[in-house]
Amino acid sequence: MKTVLITGANKSIGFETARQLLKQGYYVYLGSRDLKKGEQAVAQLHSEGLTNVESLIIDVNRPESILTARKALGEKIKVLDVLVNNAGISGGFPQTAADAPVSTFREVFETNLFGVIETTQAFLDLLKQSPEPRIVNVTSGLGSLTLHNDPDWKYYHVKGAAYTASKAALNAYSIVLAYELRDTAFKVNVVDPGYTATDFNHHSGTGTVEDAAGRIVKAATLGAEGPTSQFFSDDNAPETGISPW
Known part of the structure; x- marks a missing residue:
């Protein structure tokens, strides 16, 4: 049974990504x-008959939490098949490049970029197995x-200086890692x-969590012939599914 960690x-x-991967046979x-909150989420999935799931405490803003989570998971498994770096924040809008406090940039980057980097590096050895x-x-x-x-x-016209910059930086990191x-x-x-x-956008979005999670699951379950170093986006590129960087 393949294993996946989702932050x-x-x-x-x-x-919803967890739910869909459970239905595909992942642990x-x-x-x-x-x-x-983690235990409540697990209980909800158990109530749906999806039992191959357990909570792992990990706060991507705290390096010590990431290392503790790595140690805890390493005591349970020797192989991790999939890592989904999902945790993220917006930092609140509006965010102008001219006026947004540098503290907002630091806060958003801490979660959206540095948290991803530290989590990826911490679990890379398990993924390599x-x-x-x-x-x-x-x-x-x-x-x-x-x-x-x-x-x-x-x-x-939707810019968000801190959020946009953090995700562009995440994309760049991902390209180098790939x-x-x-x-x-x-x-x-x-x-x-x-x-x-x-909740991320006060439910102003037009898409469903089911469709959103489905896009993530598709990338998480790519076969051996699947692509790497791609920016998948059905929203930005409905015909090809590949967004320009």
Whole structure:
């Protein structure tokens, strides 16, 4: 049975991703920074008959929490097949480049970039033991520099200086990681779940968590012939599913 760790998985898209992967036969470690919320999420899945899941406390903003989570998981398994870096924050909108406090940039980058890097590095050894390791970094269409410079893009006026910069940086990190692992069985990709109605955007999004999670699951379950170093986005590129960086 393949194993997967999903960060920020106690609610919304992360929770639905856990549900869908469970239905595909994966054993899920449901990452949550809050013990109670993580256990409540696991209990909900158990009530649905999805029992191959357990909570793992991991706060990607705290290096010591990441290392503790790595140690705890290492005592349970020797192989991790999939890592889904889903935890993320917006930092609140509006965020102007001219006026947003530097503290906002630091806060957003701490979760959306540095947390991903530290989590990935901490669990990379377990992933290397898998015959088909997959890393999925959950990004945003707002992380595309190409589209942000296109006045005809439907989200052209939605900038969010800190959030946009953090996701663009995450994309860049993912490209470098994929390059470094290019001669291995790893598939490293970023996925834009789309403008989804969640607490993240006060439920202003137009997409469903089911569709959003489905996009993540698709990247998490890529076969040996699947692509690596891609920016998947059905929202930005409905015809090809591949967004420009």
